[in-house]
Every structure is written in C-alpha cells, then in structure tokens.
Amino acid sequence: MSARWKLVLALTLPSIVVIAAIVWQIYSRAAPNIRIGVLHSLSGTMAQSEKPLVDAVRLAVEEINAQGGLLGRKIEIVVADGKSDSNVFAAEAERLISEEKISALFACWTSACRKAVKPVVERHRHLLFYPLQYEGLEQSPNILYTGSAPNQQIVPGTRWAVQKFGPRIYLVGSDYVFPRTANIIIRDLVAATGGEILAERYVPLGETSVAAIIADIRRKKPDVVLNTLNGDSNAAFFSGLLEAGLAAQPLVSFSVAEGEMQAWGGDRLDQHYGVWSYFQSLPQAENQRFVAAWQARFGVSQPTSDPVEAAYVGVLLWAQTVRDVGSSEPGRVNPALLRQTIRSPSGIAAVDAQTRHLWKALRIGKVRPGGQFEQITASNELLRPAPWPHYRSREAWDTLIRASAREELP
C-alpha cells in the first residue's frame, strides 16, 4: 500500500466513523412506547363480564403493533383491576393518569363505575373510552361512548317487542341507574304510543331470589317481558322461568350478551331475544376476520359480544385519531376523535360529534342453543345517538332519575 493511500484512509476513515456514529445515534434512539390504560374489574362480581373487554383492547393493540405501531412507536397496555368497586375504579383511574402517564383510558362496565371515573378524567382533561350500552342522559367532554344509547337499543327494542308480541309489558330490572332510566323511557314510549305496563320490578344487583317476580309474571301473563337485569340475577331469573313452565314466555333481555347467555343458561328459553348493535354471528367479512382473530388469540370457546366489539372499536378509533393528529396527547386527540369513522366488525363505526356517541345499528336476535344470537331484524341505517330524548329537558330527566332511584322496591 502506497503512502498516498494510507493518507487517504487516515483522512476518510475517521469521517466515516463519525458519520456512522451520528446516524446510528439518531436511528437507534428507541421511540418511547405509547401507553394506554385498561381499567376493568378483574376480580369481584363484574370480573367475568369485564375480562373479555381487557382482551378486546389487547387484541386491537396487538394488531396495531403488528402493523408497525403508531407514529413509529409501539403501544403498551397498562392493565389495572377495578375490583368491581367504583371507588377502586376512581383511584386506579387517577393512578393510571397521574403516575402511569397513559395517553388514553379504556375502562368501566357499570354506570356507577363510569360515574366514578368521569370526574377523574374530566379533572385531568383526559380521555375515557366507555364501551357499554347504557341508559344515556350523560355526555362528558372527556368520554367517548362506544356503546348504544337508549334510542339505539331500548327504544327500538321495545317498539319491536310490542309490535311482535303485544302491548302488555312486564318490566324486570336490576335496581340501579341503567334499568330505572331504561324503564322510564319505556314508560314514555308506551304512554305515547299505547300499551300497558303490567309491572315494573327491580332486584338488587347480585340478588338471586326472583321467585316472587316469576310468580307475578305467571299470574299476569304479559305479552312480553322486558329484562334489564344485570349480572348473576339473570341466571336465577332464566332458571326460574324455566322451572315455572314459562319457557315459552317471550322475553327480551337488554343486558345479556353471548358469553353470559351461555353461562347463565338463557339459551334454554324458547322465546328469548337480545337487542344489540353487534352479534358474534354477523356474516360480514369484517366480523369474520375479527372473530377469527379473537378466537385465535383467546380460544374458540371465548365468544365475542357487543361490549367486546365496542371496546375493540374504541381502540381503533383512538389509533386512527392519533395517526390523524400525529400525537397521542389526549388534548389533541379528543377534538379530532369526533370526526372519526372506521369500518368495524358490526359495519361502520362513526362518531357523532354532537353527542360523543357512536352511530349504531339496531339488531334483534333470537337466542340459539349455545348462547349465540340469530339476527331476526336490524335497522336499515345507523341510528343517530340521542342520549337525551328530546321531549324532556335534561333537568327534568335528572329529577326523574333521582325520584326513581328513591322509589321503594316493591
């Protein structure tokens, strides 16, 4: 090697090394993960219902990460246990937001829980995705409601039941805000359009002695029973009906999805219907892909459900918004979230900016052995969410709800 080459090498090699080092430094700096909080009851009475929602968020996150993540970063899930206790939920939400520095919170099943977490996310101007159908009458600037509002489930469900089975209605529900509000709305509907409410009965959450109600139903022979029971009470209720020889009694359950239907034996009844915006049995390709991915990840025995889909869609909407605004900061994501539309397993998921709810389809399905629904009818179009029926002022609604909550149980 000549001296000239040595000189050239001596000059160029250090430059190359320096440049390579700079490039390596720039590109090797690992972008920090985007953290999201998932807060559901992993223990307590709601654990069985809520666990699949954690899985739904997990599946969506894993799919997004598999496609390269968001803004070149991976999404990391921080899971917290709400222990079926709204106080724990509020505390955990606070912790996730303040300490875990999450970018979004996917949380809650029950309305009580939601109402406990709501002040926390509002105080932090944070962002909560709530995946359940619920009683409505709420709109927080920091919550996106991905479940159905009453006008997307209860109202058209009731109307369908009356048209199908007759105007004599028997109302059964758990004793908390959702069933009571739902029943107020049902009463309005019946009052306006004709019909008869034979009875309106409530049982405490977790209560399994429903014999009195069964006996009452037997006696009154309603055209249809509208069921807003939540939790284990349903199992007792279904068994009671069966035992009382009321297997053929038309029954519309508003809060029992595929998983619970199987677990609580709702499929033993002959005239049992569910009202949701999503069924696992939906035939469209988008749902087939979703169910296949779900079962591949969590097992064939794990059914999807309307809340699962709503939780899954919530993550997708959030992710698309993050891409749109180029940031995962809640303050920037929140306004842009209101313009989002995506293809979802149930069809199209579109955010209504006015109400912060999703446009939702109405689907009515007959319960089949195994707990799956067979869709009988569905709305032609997506229904505009209306958390507050317009015919009464919000203040009037609040008064009504409070009054209802104070009513003594019969």
Next chain:
Amino acid sequence: MISSRLFPRLLLSFLLLSAVPLAGLAWLYTLTFERTLQQSQLDNLASLADKKVDQINTYLDERLADSRLLANSADTHDALKSLSLLMPHEGSGSRRYLAAENRHREYFRTLLENTGFYDLLLTDATDNVVFSVLHEPDFGSNMNTGTYRDSALAEAHREAMALLGSQITSARPYAPSGDKPAIFVVTPVLKDGKILGTVALQLDLDKLTQVTADTTGLGDTGEAALAQREGDQVLYVSPLRRLPDAAFSYRVALNKTASATQAALNGERGAGLAADYAEGEVIAAWRYLPALHWSMVVKMDTAEAFAPAIQLRRFTLFAIGALLLVASLVALIFGRLIATPIRNLTAATVHMAGGNLSQRAPVEGAAEFRQLAVSFNSMAENLSASARELEQKVEQRTAELKHTNAQLIDEARERERAENNLKLLNQELEQRVEQRTELLLAAKHEAERSNAAKSEFLSRMSHELRTPMNAIIGFSQLMESDPTHSLSETQQDNVHEILHAGRHLLELINEVLDLARIESGRLELSPEPVALAGLAQECTALMRPQAEQKRIALSITITGNDSGCTVLADRLRLRQVLLNLLSNGIKYNRAGGSLTLGCQPVDSGWLRITVRDDGIGIAPDFLPRLFMPFERFDSAYAGTEGTGIGLALAKHLVEGMGGSIGVDSQEGQGSTFWIELPAAGREEPLAESATPASPVTAVAGERQHTLLYVEDNPANMRLMRKIVGGRVGLTLLEAGNAERGLELAVTRRPDLILLDINLPGMDGFAALRQLRDNPATRDIPVIAVTANAMPKDVARGMAAGFADYLTKPLDVQQFLSAVTHLLERSSGTAHR
C-alpha cells in the same frame, strides 16, 4: 499533452468539490420537498374535507335543533291541535281551516324564510298532513293511507311517532316536490306525554350541496364530490367538475366507482393517492357522513397538486446543468492558466534541446511560472554564450576543412566529366547496336516467314508429286512382276529404268521433305546408342555396287575395338547421313580412287566419324557454302546426279542429334568429311527388324473377301483395280467419293475399306467417323491410302482410328501384306 492531462483532473476536482455535492444536496432537497409537499397537500385536503363535513353536519344539527325547537313550541302544539281537528272534518279548503291556518301561517313562513328550509309540514297523530307552507300535493294527504304513504316523509313520520325520536331521511326524490330530491328532518311533537304528531322540515338541498361548490384551496382541478349508496350503485349527489349535471343523476356500480368513494362509503376515512371517477390520478381525502350516509371525496389532480415539485425538479436539473457547465468552464480556464505557461516553457526547452539556443521562454502567468521562466532564460543565456565560443572554434576548423574539401571537389568534378564522356559514347554504341538488332530481327522474321512458305510449298509439292508417282511406280511394278504377261528383255530394261527413275524421284522428294521438316523444326529424332561398326558394314554393303561401278576401293578403318566406337544418335538418320556422305564420296571421286569410313575417339567423350576420299577436293571459296541447301559443286562435276540438298540435310540431322559436321579439303588431294557425335555406352541389342515382306499372291484362306476402295483419282483407282484384279478371293468395290463409299459400306458390307483422305466433299476422317458411328459398319477395318505422308498426318490418321495408314505411292508388296494381315485378323474375329 500537458493540458490534456491536467484538464480532466481539474474538471474532476471541480465537479467533486462543487457540482456533485450540490447535485446530491439538490436531490435530497427535492426529495424532501416532494414528500413535504405531498404531506402538506394531503393535510390541506384533509382539513378541507373535515371543514366541509363539519359544515354539512352543522347544517343538519342546526336543522335538527330547529325541528326539536319547533316540536316543543306552543305554536306548533296549537297548530297541530287545531288544524288536525279541522282538516279531517271540514277539509283544507274550508273557511274555518283557512282562518286557523292563516293564524299559524305567518309564524311558520317567517321561520322558514329565516332558517332557509324548503318547506315545513305538520302531520298529526292520525297521519294527515295538516299544514304545509308551500301547499304542495302532499298537503292534506294521509301519510299512512294516502298516495305518499311510502315516501321518505311518511316513513320518517311513522318512525318518529313510534320511537319518539327525531329522524333525518336520506336524500331521495320526493314526488310532491316534482320528484326533486329531498331530505326531511322529522321530530315527534309530544304534549304531556301524548303524541300530537310530527313536525317535518324539508331541507333545501342546494344549501347542503353548496358546500361542495366552494373549491377554495383546491386549485383548478380540485373538487369535492358527494355520493350516496343505493343498493349496489353509487349515486353522486353533488355536481362534478367534469359532469356538471351529475347531482342525483350520475350512477355508477359500487365496484366500478372511484376507490376513494368506495372506501368512504364503507365508513373509512383517509387521504392519499387514488384513482378518480374520471380515470385520472388524484390526491384525495375521503370522509363518511353518517347523518346522510354520504361519502365525501375532496380531491385534486396530482399534476396540479405536485406542480411545484415538478417545477422545482426542472429548475434543479437546469441549475445542476448550468453548474456543471460553469464548473467545466472554470476547470478549462484554470487548466489553461496553469498549462499554458508550462506548455510554452516546454516548447522553449524542446526548441533548445533541438539546438535553438536563442529561444527564450515567455515570462507570463502566475508568479511562480514567471520566476521559472526567468531562471530558465538566464540558464539559456549561459548556454548560448558557451555555445558561441564553441562555434568559433568549430568555424576555424571548418574553414580549413572547406579548403581541403574544395580541392577534392575539383578533382572529383574532372573525373566526373570524363565519366560522362564515356557514358555518352557508350550510349551511342548501344543505340547503334539496337538499330542493328532491329534490322536483323526484321530480316530474321522475313527469312523465317519465307522459310515457312517454302516448307509449306515443299510439303504441298510432295503430295502433288506423290499422287502421279503412285501410278508410275505402281504400274511399273505390276508390269515387272506380272506373271501372266511376261515382258521382253528390252521392255524389262525399260520398266526397270522407269522404276529406277521413279524411285530416285521419290528419294529426292523424301529428302526435300526431310529438309523441309527439319527447317520447320518438325523432324523428330530419337537418339540411342549406336554401334558404328555394324552401321558402317551395313552402309558400305549398300554402297558397294555404286563404288564398284567407278572402281573405287571402299574400306572401313575403325580404330579400337567394336565396342569402343558407339555413338549416341538416331540410328536411322545417322545411317542416312553416312549413306549420303559415302554416296558423295563415290560421286565426286576419281575413277579408281579410294573411300574410307573411319571412326576415332576425340577427347572427352566425343567420337569423330570420317569419310575420306582422294578425289579432286573442294575449292576453298566454295567450302563455306558447302552445307547450304541447293548448292552444288557443279563446275567440276557437271552431269553428276544429285539434288544439292544432301549435305544440308546431313548438317541439319547431325546438329539435330547434338553433334557437328564439317569438312577438311585440299584441292586435288581429296576431302575428309567428319561428324562428331557424343560417345555412348554399349549399343542395345538390335530388335529383329520386321520380317521382309514375302511376295503375296493370294490372301490366306479360301474365303471370298470384298474390298471397298474410296478414291477420287481415276488413275489410282485403275491401279488398285489392277492390283486387286490379279488376286484370287478378292473383290473390289469402287466409290468415287465418301458419300458413295458410305452407301456401299452399308449395303455391301465389305470386309475391308480403303479410304483416301483428300476426297471431294466429305473427307476421309469424316467418312471414318460415320463408319464408326454406324453399328453396321463399326467393325469393318479401314485403311487410309493417301498422299499425305507427313508424319503428323500419319499420327493424326492412326489416332482417328484407321487400322493402317499407307502412303502413296503404294508399295504393292507392303500394301498386299497389310491387306492380308487385316483380313486374316477380321476373319479370325468373325470365326471366333
């Protein structure tokens, strides 16, 4: 040289330093710009799309709010209550209805005008349209039972009543409004929990689609397209830039429509490059509007959207091009600046190296180059000074040398002059020789030409003479040997004389022919070893009768033994020469003289044959002409028989055999003729010469044979008749020409054909070919009988296929033996 090496390096350096990094940067910059531009265009389109979607949503939300406001207003409650009572009972035309309507009309009309609806309708709980601002045909109809029970309004009315919720219909043609597309916002009206009916706002669609008419920020090709799904089809609800009448009329199959529209109708939201409905490439943002189930695609042609990038790219390319040009020019100029002084300096050194010491380098260019040039010039100065000294010395020496040189040159010039004179003389001589040679050559050609003419003449003469000679000798022979008519002695002598003279004549003719042949170079000699002793005996034996007539003693003195005297010669011709010399020796001898044939070896392989007589000798002045043809030593020997060509022929023959001939003579004391020939080894034993022809009187065998003779000369024909007539077993057929001969050959099938060559018309050769070509005559032997005795004629005849070739005059014995021989052979063949 220098610039051609320096320039590329400089150019490369300049490019590496300026153009290449700049080009790289420009490329990087352009790429970044393109990406940024695309992103910013996409962002722009996305925000425009969002804005437009918001506009539509806001408009709808406001109308929804309007309708809810109306549904809760006391005026609406009053109107519905009063009108729904009046309409079914008294009709819309009744005075009381009109009065009641009039009361509410002002309120609703003002509202309509202020908020910009198309129409406002009140439908009561029994589904009658009890109020309408515009009074279109739907006014007064029943939405559950009437004509328009399936209209969008009717459906929305029923839904609103059943669900107690506001309904917004999708855009559909509405029959009462002349099938104009319509959107209704329908809200149920409740009073104390009881439904009174619905209030419906028929929206002004133009206000909605106007949103798309605003193309601010979309450039020249941009637009916003609204579409809704109808089954498997897509219906565009806004005008399109390329299809101004597209609104509510342009339908495309869902899977055929623009990908962006498809995506939006499937609920997707996004932005990017996409295919257009007009099959161009566009940059687009697409949105789904759930309220109306519409898709909105805001798009721009990529050509326009990316025009700045394209322009930048062009400009960059141009700039890089210009930069390259400038870099090259600068490199060139720098190259020149550096190279020119170096080149000039180099040129100066080259000149100096070439000896031009007065050459100075130009002082130019950069300071370094100037200094170099100055140093160079001072060096050159020193060099030239020392060179001048040297030159002076050299000049002195040169002057001396020049002097000596001049002397030498003078001498050389004189020498040269002498040489030139010699050269001139020489040239003159050469010219003369050339002239002579030309004259000689002309003369030689002339001589050769006349010689050839002479040979030709002799050859023809020989032929012409032979023909009559044939008759003379032939008939004489017949007479001499005719057994039937024996001649008297006198007659016998006469015939003998005729024959003698005839043969002499023939001999003369042959000699003349030989000479002619020799002179025309056509005599062929075949040298072989010849033992002289035998030949001498043979010749002296032949000459002895002549010698005895003149009483001349003939002797042979061959020194050495027999084998010693063997020469290389053509035996036949040597014999001819010897006979000629001996004959001369007898002719020109005195009576009673002597003649001696001798042979002595001469030195180095040559033999000398001598014929010495003791006659009168030859006069010296005649000696040079002695061997010329037709020269005769006549003066002393008048009357002596001779042709005068014998010696000439002998000379030619001997020289033809590679030897020489000459004579030593003294007048009155005799002459000695000598021949010198190369000596040879022993003579080959002589093949036995053909048996002498025995007289043939009859042809062998008793068979009758037929001969055909084709001959135009009557004398020859007569001779043949005579020859054949006397033979038993031979019949002669005669033909005067070839044609007749061929005819006879075919018809009579002779055993032998005798054919003259020189025939009138068809000649002998042609006749032979015809005979050979005809199967009938192919096997008949043919003998040529002709006066063409030249050897080439014989060779040609034998080659043509004649069985034998006999020359005239015919020797009767020879002729008969040839005929007999051929007849025997052919009959033998026939019998076989």
